[in-house]
Amino acid sequence: MTFQNASAAGPDRRRWIALAVVLTASFMDLVDATIVNIAIPSIQEDTGASFGAIQWITAGYALAFAIGLVTGGRLGDIYGRKRVFLLGMGGFTVASLLCGIAADPAMLVGSRVLQGAMAALMVPQVLSIIHVTFPAEERGKVFGMFGAVAGLGAVSGPMIGALLTEWDLFGLAWRPIFLINLPVGIAGLILGRRFISESTAPDALRLDLRGVLLATAGLLMLLYPITMGHENDWPAWGFVSMAASLPVFAAFVAYQKRKQRADGSPLVELTLFRVKSFAAGIGVQLAFSTGLGIFFLVWTLYMQLGLGWSALHAGLTGLPFSLGCSVAAGMSVQKLTPRFGRKVLHGGAVMMVSGALLYLAASDRYGTEISTWQMALPLTLLGAGMGLVFAPLTNAVLSGVPRRHAGSASGLINTTNQLGMALGLGLVSVVFFGAMDEPTAPQEVGPAFAGAFENAMWWVIAILGVVYALLFALPKHNPAEEPEPAAEAEPEQKEELVTV
Template structure:
């Protein structure tokens, strides 16, 4: 295939879709890849439990807090420019993580990673929203949803493989250094084939709204992530109370800003669109359950079953394979069966989670990876259907000139859900595990099953899907 530069600003080459997705893959994977490397990081840098949690929390807080700002900056200054600049920053931050001499430097570099990821990711969805139409847009959005889920699963798999390989005695460091060559290739190719688009009606940055929103997320995520390891001191509860006050203040400021004719960071009118109001709630709930599952499963396999990083990563392989296969079929099935396909995917996921809990509880402590493979495959297949449909539906009603704001809000809710899922259900698991790992796992997954059951019902409230995608070959995306 000969790659040519797009002749029109609104034209995105099919290969450009692939490289934009590759650029999005790395930051999403990096949220999960650290889970299986924490014991190795602890041994290498002599980090405290609180410091290890900050390695994850620092990335997640910076990522979630700046996502909407990233979408706004792309709308105003050009999405390709922001994508390339943020990707270059992400590569440098990854290099700093891989070379970090102390845990303090690693935490700082992880925060920089999260910040650059927040500027990068919204440009992908906004570019799809602005340059693609009809079937191609639907296909690209579905592939983005698949990429997000696959990156999460592959993160733990690749993390386990790289840590166990201990390349040249470097231990955990390759999980960050691997981003450097991949990121450079994406950077060079994307600079040539991705069109530089921006909103025809750019608006200024909402400074007050940005600060309030970032402060709200920080005041929520830090206590929930750090509270368990610190023993829930009084200031943690005070910070959560402050978060509630900040959330109210953010809403009032944004509402007043929109009434003055400005476009705030999170326009209340945009969030009231049917696709946004319904879809974002479901994306948040799905992400909370998904993030908690990935975190708790990794702990259950490594700490509970005493598997090494390699087997901890390989344990998730059946889920990754079925998620990938399901993601390839999801757009066609959703195009044919509409919202019913999402509900069916949720039911399949519930069946897999219930079977997995049964295996863990009944066979403990002699649970084999083979016994968990079938249930995990069901989980992955069901998730792929639900994930692809949710991401496709959220931006359905968003005006093109607010594509960056809409996509930023979407991924903010996704990332916030992932982090809050780890902080809440992960904390529940850590509190119950000393009294029995299998029952702690069963308790957390019972909550996860309830969440997915609500999503199965809620899928009927999403906008109807068109049937065009069902007949479009994958190569045309």
């Protein structure tokens, strides 16, 4: 049943079950993006994975997800959102099974890459399915529910991972963090097939396969050497590969321009970068996500491998961060940003820098004797600052973009976020492992990890400084307060379904 038919006969009463299915899928993806970090020591102990393999277990998911997001959204427009969503969910479930039964690090890395690729098919369809399933008067409430589930997924991933790892269900150690997806995925497939209505975008653009290949090649040529360089003692081929990625990206941009002139169906809408706030916002998103990618991984390694804490201890230590982020995100969108505009994002960046500096001071003072309570204030400031920046950032970036391009712009923002995370995870080999003195005795392990953590935190602070500077290019006030010209309202409404 299409959206048009549903509108004529009134809203489909089954839409709430469809909503539950797509929100569960979104939750599952967000949990899997963060659940692995907390289980890294258990994975390393069980499989003998090298630090390079550990980075790829996290970065491989983020990279495959980032590369596939734009393509996944386009495939849903062309072949049907329900069809592509179910394909992605089925593939995600199979990949989770392969992760859970992985016999060695190579199989786990490959399964994580597959899992990220399948998430890239599944996740872009969520907002599109919501849009075509619910009438306009209900979408505000539904998108609010989507935001709440997204926040819950991002916050609860480390805690779920800690509990499952600590419980050691059936003697499986870390494996239940992936196997838990199997019953959820199977239920989602059964219910989704029955209750989600099919829809496609009218006049859907064709898939730009050459653009996909060029973008994928360039990203792999850049990120693979960064991730594996330290473990391989920075071989010459790595620097050659990184240098060669630049002409590949240049060829991608040139091809996208030619594709736009030829048939109007490029993979990336380059005209969006003519909007100052959007171009700067993409820079903010990339830098901010890179800093987060560095912080989350090195923080976990520092607590569990450096300080010797259990997964549950580390997970509970992160609660101040999670609570601070959740509270600040809600306040920033509902109360602060409408009144203070861009100053809220600047305040968030300053708050994160303050938290990072306090963390450095505590680590330097207490060393390996640092306690959870001594981390509480720095983590609260870091989490609250993240909530103040991340929650209102998308609206600020989109404020100068014509509504007819809002869907394409949103896809680029999500892709940039994932690319930043992948880049940050890759840079861990440089800013963390590259700064670590090789411990020669057990008592040297803790100080070595603490020193590397402090070095990585200075990098995070520097990146936050770049974020603070780039924020000045964003609009000063809440975009919701700036009305669109009346003349543009009508044509933009006509294109809304196409761009979602």
